[in-house]
Amino acid sequence: MKNDIFFHENCRRFLAPACLAATLLLAACSGGGSQATPSSAAPPPTSNSGSNTSPGNNTNAGEDSATTGAPLETRSGNGAGYQPAFPNQTRAPGIRNSIAFDVQTVASGLDSPWAVEVLPDERFLITERPGRLRIIGADGSKSAPVQGLPAVTSQGQGGLLDVALDPQFQSNRIIYWSYAEPRDGGNGTTLARGRLIEDAAGARLENVQVIFRQMPTFQSSLHFGSRIVFAGDGTLFLTVGERSVPAGMVQAQDLRSDFGKVIHLNADGSIPSDNPFVGRADTLPEIWSYGHRNVQAATIDALTGRLWTVEHGPLGGDELNHPEPGRNYGWPIISYGIDYDGTKLGEGITARDGMEQPVYYWDPVIAPSGMIVYRGAMFPQWQGSIFIGGLAGMKLVRLQMDGERVAGEEWLLQERNLRIRDVQQGSDGAIYVLADGPNSSLLRLVPKN
Numbered sequence: 001m002k003n004d005i006f007f008h009e010n011c012r013r014f015l016a017p018a019c020l021a022a023t024l025l026l027a028a029c030s031g032g033g034s035q036a037t038p039s040s041a042a043p044p045p046t047s048n049s050g051s052n053t054s055p056g057n058n059t060n061a062g063e064d065s066a067t068t069g070a071p072l073e074t075r076s077g078n079g080a081g082y083q084p085a086f087p088n089q090t091r092a093p094g095i096r097n098s099i100a101f102d103v104q105t106v107a108s109g110l111d112s113p114w115a116v117e118v119l120p121d122e123r124f125l126i127t128e129r130p131g132r133l134r135i136i137g138a139d140g141s142k143s144a145p146v147q148g149l150p151a152v153t154s155q156g157q158g159g160l161l162d163v164a165l166d167p168q169f170q171s172n173r174i175i176y177w178s179y180a181e182p183r184d185g186g187n188g189t190t191l192a193r194g195r196l197i198e199d200a201a202g203a204r205l206e207n208v209q210v211i212f213r214q215m216p217t218f219q220s221s222l223h224f225g226s227r228i229v230f231a232g233d234g235t236l237f238l239t240v241g242e243r244s245v246p247a248g249m250v251q252a253q254d255l256r257s258d259f260g261k262v263i264h265l266n267a268d269g270s271i272p273s274d275n276p277f278v279g280r281a282d283t284l285p286e287i288w289s290y291g292h293r294n295v296q297a298a299t300i301d302a303l304t305g306r307l308w309t310v311e312h313g314p315l316g317g318d319e320l321n322h323p324e325p326g327r328n329y330g331w332p333i334i335s336y337g338i339d340y341d342g343t344k345l346g347e348g349i350t351a352r353d354g355m356e357q358p359v360y361y362w363d364p365v366i367a368p369s370g371m372i373v374y375r376g377a378m379f380p381q382w383q384g385s386i387f388i389g390g391l392a393g394m395k396l397v398r399l400q401m402d403g404e405r406v407a408g409e410e411w412l413l414q415e416r417n418l419r420i421r422d423v424q425q426g427s428d429g430a431i432y433v434l435a436d437g438p439n440s441s442l443l444r445l446v447p448k449n
């Protein structure tokens with residue numbers, strides 16, 4: 001049974017249930033794999049939601065008067081002795097109760113969903129990691145699995161992963177999806193596209209084309225990365241992990257490998273001529289930025305056009321970046337986290353010339369999933385804030401920004417004890433939150449009436 005194996009994006013290895021009692025490994029996962037009530041390793045109950053913290057209650061009873069104060073994170077970090085490079089690079093001032101909102105359940109009974117996209121008619125596309133793509137009605141109804149997807153490797157962190165709409169979806173009906181592809185000698189992250197057809201026979205994909213394969217093929221069930229985001233110019237970014245094992249980690253610094261990179265492609269999979277490494281010997285021209293670990297959250301700020309990512313760190317050191325072309329983000333040479341066995345990584349350094357500092361980092365980790373830069377109309381006070389789902393963190397993190405630096409951090413939805421797998425914004429400005437797990441829900445945040 002697939003769910004017998006529990007795993008966590010921040011862990012280098014996935015754990016059989018018999019191993020769960022291993023205290024060290026549990027600590028290494030920051031409590032991240034469990035669907036159950038958080039253990040003592042979970043964050044303190046500093047709920048954003050004012051007096052109303054009952055799970056299942058659909059009202060957030062916070063006041064509209066935000067309070068800002070001490071950092072919300074009070075646990076000790078793993079990277080003892082590591083100092084941030086600049087103020088507010090971690091543990092920014094805590095914000096509580098910035099705005100009251102209601103939480104509505106859009107759909108439930110989803111099986112290990114990984115990604116949600118809001119369709120132009122306000123239905124939803126949802127991937128389920130075991131290999132199903134479904135259309136969810138505005139009333140929460142679930143379609144039969146969309147037919148025509150290639151096989152996936154549903155193992156560990158692998159499976160059917162992200163989905164994205166073509167910028168011209170309304171006229172061309174083309175969608176893109178990423179998945180752990182079974183290959184000779186292993187697997188790898190693969191990106192495909194196809195035309196979504198809906199008729200009396202049901203929903204299916206036609207003209208399916210693989211447009212990118214992360215190489216080399218490798219035997220690992222971990223660190224597939226896999227977020228797909230479209231830039232305003234119609235090109236796309238795909239994030240790809242470093243497969244976690246040491247032989248993969250080092251390739252994050254190797255420009256001849258697709259491991260641990262942000263990839264930049266035209267929508268047909270061809271290489272944009274202005275990619276940073278085009279024309280350079282011994283480099284892959286699809287690389288946009290490198291030195292990443294496992295980027296599973298990515299978005300384009302609709303106002304600025306800026307690419308933002310959040311990647312899983314090791315034990316500590318999840319980080320927010322805005323990857324720029326040709327830049328090195330440092331993994332595994334620099335990190336604010338440490339290895340799962342408690343030792344320092346490499347030289348145990350957090351900075352080096354030629355390597356970019358994260359805009360922000362979390363230690364202990366939140367285990368990031370999906371993200372948005374909020375640019376909707378429903379929550380004017382949240383304009384420009386970055387929202388990030390936390391898996392181990394079991395919360396929706398809001399970063400209040402001051403330009404491209406973090407000014408404050410707020411934790412939302414903590415009272416629900418949900419591993420959050422994806423975050424999206426609807427065209428009306430509602431915020432959608434997709435929970436992780438074998439029987440999970442799609443939630444919608446709207447201003448409180």
Ligand SMILES: [Ca+2]
Pocket residue numbers: 115116117162163164228
């Ligand atoms: Ca997506």
Ligand SMILES: [Ca+2]
Pocket residue numbers: 291319329330331334335356357358
């Ligand atoms: Ca980094």
